[in-house]
Amino acid sequence: MKxxxxxxxGVGGYFGGRLAQAGEDVVFIARGDHLRAITSKGxxxxxxxxxxxxxxxxxxxDPATVGEVDYILVAVKSWQLNEAIETMRPMVGEKxxxxxxxxxxxxxxxxxxxxxxxxxxxxxxSVISMIAGPGHVSHVGAHPLITFGxxxxxxxxxxxxxxxxxxxxxxVQVKVPDDIHVAMxxxxxxxxxxxxxxxxxxxxxxxxxxxxxxxxxxxHAMEEIYLLARARMVAMEREAIDQATAFLDNLPHxxxxxxxxxxxxxxxxxLDAQNGAIVRLGMEAGVATPVNGMIYSSLLPLxxxxxxxxxxx
Numbered sequence: 001m002k003x004x005x006x007x008x009x010g011v012g013g014y015f016g017g018r019l020a021q022a023g024e025d026v027v028f029i030a031r032g033d034h035l036r037a038i039t040s041k042g043x044x045x046x047x048x049x050x051x052x053x054x055x056x057x058x059x060x061x062d063p064a065t066v067g068e069v070d071y072i073l074v075a076v077k078s079w080q081l082n083e084a085i086e087t088m089r090p091m092v093g094e095k096x097x098x099x100x101x102x103x104x105x106x107x108x109x110x111x112x113x114x115x116x117x118x119x120x121x122x123x124x125x126s127v128i129s130m131i132a133g134p135g136h137v138s139h140v141g142a143h144p145l146i147t148f149g150x151x152x153x154x155x156x157x158x159x160x161x162x163x164x165x166x167x168x169x170x171x172v173q174v175k176v177p178d179d180i181h182v183a184m185x186x187x188x189x190x191x192x193x194x195x196x197x198x199x200x201x202x203x204x205x206x207x208x209x210x211x212x213x214x215x216x217x218x219x220h221a222m223e224e225i226y227l228l229a230r231a232r233m234v235a236m237e238r239e240a241i242d243q244a245t246a247f248l249d250n251l252p253h254x255x256x257x258x259x260x261x262x263x264x265x266x267x268x269x270x271l272d273a274q275n276g277a278i279v280r281l282g283m284e285a286g287v288a289t290p291v292n293g294m295i296y297s298s299l300l301p302l303x304x305x306x307x308x309x310x311x312x313x
Contacts, residue, residue: 001165002069004029004091006084008038008059010129011101012075013137015146017045018169020054027066028059029087035061037135046132047139049171068093071162073123074100074107078273081107085114092119097158099123099148103191103258104273105184108151121159122180123148124187145173149180185229185236190244192274193221195259196295199271199302202264206253209245219245220291225278231285263302271296271303 001024005016008030020026020043030038042055060066069091076084081102092098092115099121100107111120128141146166150156159176166174177183197208197217208214222241229236262269275296282289304310 001025001071001161003027003071003073003165004063004066004069004088006063006072006074006088007076007080008034008043009075009131010137010139011125011127012073013043013131014045014047014127014129014139014144015073015075015101015125015166015172017043017052017054017137018144018172019165020057021052022165022169024165026054026058027069028057029061029063029066030059031061033134034131035059037133041135044136045139046136047129047171048141049139049144052170063087064090066091069096071158072096072098074098074102074111075125076102077268078102078104078107078270079268081110085111097121097162099162101125101146102273103187103270104277105181105188106273106277108184112151117151120151121148122151122184124184126187143173144171145175147175147177147180147183149176149178149183151180153179179235181234182236185225185234186240186243188274189222189225189229189236189240190247191257191259192225192278192292193218193244193295194248195257195270196221196275196292196299198257198260199263199269199299200295202260204253205248205251205255205257209248217291217295218248221275221295224282224287224289224292228278228282228285228287228289231287232281263299263306266302266306268306269303271299275299 003026005012005028008028016026038057038059042053043057044053101123108122125146127144129139132138163174163176259269275292278289278292
């Protein structure tokens with residue numbers, strides 16, 4: 001099985017590395033020092049589930065040299081997806097299946113508009129990992145989980161084939177739910193409020209969940225997402241809110257969301273694909289989203305400064 005990893009960061013490096021470790025034919029799309037390190041020394045993955053190295057590792061910055069592949073795992077940031085789409089075009093054939101592992105809920109639609117619904121699955125993942133240095137990925141928390149499924153809910157041979165491949169890896173849990181849309185929106189309901197409120201307050205989850213005022217923001221933001229999902233005919237259950245708050249209540253006090261960390265560090269973030277998407281989709285569906293709108297509007301100047309669209313001290 002030939003698999004291309006578009007976005008060899010913490011997510012792509014980890015899941016692609018596990019597939020390669022299990023014997024699958026994996027090629028990593030990377031660039032710069034990261035690419036040079038992978039091609040010369042292999043891909044090093046330090047993991048709480050056991051360290052390993054993929055050596056030799058296939059890697060390139062020229063997808064045209066790869067040829068058509070069976071699967072593409074897309075593991076870039078949401079704001080990098082348009083560039084990634086152009087990157088993956090030479091690797092997409094009639095039998096190629098594309099699995100986005102991005103935060104948010106819009107990536108499958110973006111990919112479908114370009115490559116057609118017959119080539120796209122829905123997907124998400126859960127893992128706390130990052131690039132620790134060139135050619136080096138560090139998995140520091142959370143039991144790695146990858147979830148994917150057909151957008152029309154039907155069972156498929158390609159889904160089973162990919163599930164079988166991941167079931168042979170070490171340290172990765174794989175799920176193919178009956179409804180991938182519900183799974184994606186359940187994650188969305190968790191990460192968008194957490195990252196947005198965290199970026200506004202610049203406080204770890206232990207603080208925002210303990211203060212009634214900021215906990216209220218989290219819960220109201222989640223409620224808006226639940227109502228939006230239902231308006232879009234996603235069969236989300238209200239218990240998703242309870243599950244999300246329980247998850248946040250059990251995180252370490254110092255925990256922060258990836259979008260929060262990006263905004264606090266002055267880097268471009270996934271604000272538009274998270275709280276911004278809630279506002280856009282809410283307007284389309286006629287669902288009011290005042291809390292997520294406040295979060296988005298308040299953080300937008302920082303996002304624009306990170307993208308060099310605004311200048312201020």
